[in-house]
Amino acid sequence: MQPATAHISESRTAGPEGTAATDSRPIDLVHLSKFTMGRRDLEAEILGLFRQQLAVSLDKLAAAADMAGDDKAWKEAAHTLKGSARGVGAWALADATADAELLTSGPDRVAVIAGLDVLVGAATGFIDELLEDWQS
Template sequence: MQPATAHNSCAPVMAENRPIDLVHLSKFTMGRRDLEAEILGLFRQQLAVSLQKLADLAKQPVDDKAWKEAAHTLKGSARGVGAWALADVTAQAEVLTAPDARLAIISDLDTLVLSATGFIDELLEDWQA
């Protein structure tokens, strides 16, 4: 399934522009909220690690292979849970080769990661209540 983007007419429609498409996630968990919570918790943990790795790599001399692998991993995880906006920006990051461009996109990724983690935190808290 492709990420939701303006250029993709087959993209899923996300309710209320949430950072994570819960309908997409539910399709893979067969609606099991406990499994969704576990997946989202793992994804949340990975977000901080992945963002830090990309930020560290952006500050180092160009290491194309490590940068592309780190971005590709985050992109795949984001697509897996339906974090389409994060996946789209990470896909853009994946092909960047210029150090300045890599540093610049970290800010965009940081904003999207903060949005996703906040959403996950609120959602999991609501589910536990």
């Protein structure tokens, strides 16, 4: 794997606040690096914590989707995941959870979890590969 700055994709889309988000990477390492001042040890710690939180957040969303009429639990779980994803630059996941946060129908919520699961899997795999590479 290449250094963090080499993770910038050729095709870019506008991220929040004028940052650039990549189309091909689940996490924008340039964005993350801005907040860690390029400290790879801190980036690794943040990504590790984010990775741990992904499964917890997805479980909370799944539980909230099963609770008919409990909009508060759903919105809180989606909002938490959205904020975490934005913090590390996981733009696709953040956008998907922002959309999910607005859902009010139980069946729609159950359906969206499958899509979030794919995005969480991509982010998790990316983090695992990156951290393994950084350790070698």
